[in-house]
Amino acid sequence: MRRTDRLFDIIQILRDGKLHRAQDIAERLEVSVRTIYRDMDTLAASGIPVEGERGVGYMVREAITLPPLTLTAEELEALNLGMAIVAEAADPGLRAAAESLADKVDAVLPTEVISEADTWKFAVYPFADAARGFAHMAPLRAAIKSRQKLDLHYRRIDGTLTHRKIRPLHMEYWGRVWTLTAWCEARDDFRVFRVDLIEDLTPLPELFVDEPGKRLSDYVPD
Template structure:
């Protein structure tokens, strides 16, 4: 198991909001306690809101949501930057959308403001492993929107392949990894898939509707 994968797993474990001892996490991931402490360091340094209490264990603080602010050229810059990054990383559809949106905004703005935004024209040469697994994102996005079932071929962390029929519900971004939350028809349970481990995703003609117990609202991260 690669280090990155383990960090991701730790977040998943902590996500239930409960108290977890380093020893338990170590046992579960089959590493030494020392390694868990080092991982926690990394997570904290990366901004994950986790806190350790001596004698107790680890817990995540609830995430703080920020109140809305005012309109400004700050936001314009954020937008340009965001579009530049999306144009670099995401799937072709999004890439085009990002580029056209950026151009459209430039076109609408008064010329003086454009000059400002111009300082942000990006020459983008991704070195990216960031792009790994982005190839399926278009399919997944479309299926979530269309409420279309998917046939998924997935490579588990241990390397084995599985095939399943899922109802895609939700995507999340974890800084390094994208996840797809779905109801798995094959296993009759919620599952979270890492997009970068998806080998193949094919949209099926079959649509699905919300059924009690199978909607995103019913999903509980604590397994």
Template structure:
């Protein structure tokens, strides 16, 4: 498993707000305890709201959002798409401007969420990697609003691509990386997909109604 994938998996595990021992996390990810400690140091240095220390355990202390800016998901999408484009530009001045804009976003976070010099979440995932998923953002938003099922081809780490039909429920932002929370009809369970790992996406004409056990509320209750 690539390091960026491990970091994403760690965030998914820690988002339940519970205390997790380093040993248990390392066994779950099938890595050494030393590697786990390095990964946790990276998450903490990147501004992810995680507290803990070696020998005791780790836990996430706050949801990963940008509440003081009052940005909508669409506005966040536009912001990061723009930064992704600018950081690939040949003009060094524009590249510096993208960096200072990232710093300004960090500066307006609440005091207990202030990012270190490495930037809030920006040290974890490169823009080029996250930008691959932007093409799917608009159709996913539309499918969530209209409650239409979508067919995706998904490339999970170290696994062959799978074709799935899912009920899209919610998109979330994790510091450059966007995820889709959904009900997966292939697995008959909730699944969270990294949007940048969706290779193809087709919005079907089939709609879905809320069913007990398959709603966003059920998923959030399960996480609690």
């Protein structure tokens, strides 16, 4: 597993707001406790509000996504895409400008939402990862709004290509990477997909309605 993928998995574990021991996280991700300690240091340095200490446990108390009142989804997508393109340019001046823009965005984010926000300089995920998923953003938003089922091919972290039929429910932003929370009909359970790992998607001629147990409000992160 790539380190960036492991860091994403750790964020998914911590997002429930509960205290998690490093030993438990290490066993779940099949790595050493020392590796988890280093990963926690990386997340903290990247602006993720991780609290805790070695030998006790770790948790995230504050929200770590950008709220819709700060930027609309369309505005955030446009800004992120532009920064993704510029940050991959060979011109060091343009790369520096992208980082400068990130600083300016940080400066206007409300501190009560993201304390000493450093999210746009989040070093865990390269801009190239985010750029891969932007082609899917518009159809995903449309499907969520219209409650339309999707057929998608998804490349799991281990490289395996899977085929899913889903009910798209919600998208979130995680420091240059977007995720999709959905009800997976193949697994008969909720699943969280990284948008940049979606190979392709097709809107289906099927709509869905809220059903107890399958609504976003019913989703509880593992």
